Amino acid sequence: MIxxxxxxxxxxxxxxxxxxxxxxxxxxxxxxxxxxxxLALGFYFEITRIEWIFLVLVIxxxxxxxxxxxxxxxxVDILKPRIDTYVKEIKDIMAAAVMLxxxxxxxxxxxxxxxxxx
Numbered sequence: 167m168i169x170x171x172x173x174x175x176x177x178x179x180x181x182x183x184x185x186x187x188x189x190x191x192x193x194x195x196x197x198x199x200x201x202x203x204x205l206a207l208g209f210y211f212e213i214t215r216i217e218w219i220f221l222v223l224v225i226x227x228x229x230x231x232x233x234x235x236x237x238x239x240x241x242v243d244i245l246k247p248r249i250d251t252y253v254k255e256i257k258d259i260m261a262a263a264v265m266l267x268x269x270x271x272x273x274x275x276x277x278x279x280x281x282x283x284x
């Protein structure tokens with residue numbers, strides 16, 4: 167049976183997590199601001215439905231990776247005193263994942279928007 171209170175609590179926890187990430191993670195703030203600008207450009211240029219789909223997907227990918235990176239960083243910070251070299255490697259790998267998602271987003275963004283500038 168579906169419990170509405172339980173679902174509502176789950177959404178509340180998720181929203182709190184997003185707010186916490188936005189408040190504490192500078193990169194998430196920057197990525198969110200860039201996302202708003204890119205979405206505004208999408209409205210300005212009246213991009214197609216398929217372009218919107220790709221745009222929303224890659225924006226979501228970057229923000230999702232940043233949230234995941236923040237969570238993993240917190241987890242490995244707990245281990246820091248015991249496993250020092252692995253902590254650095256894990257953080258570097260997660261940063262690489264965020265960077266790769268951002269590069270993918272930039273490439274797709276350029277493929278979408280460059281034709282509108284000509």
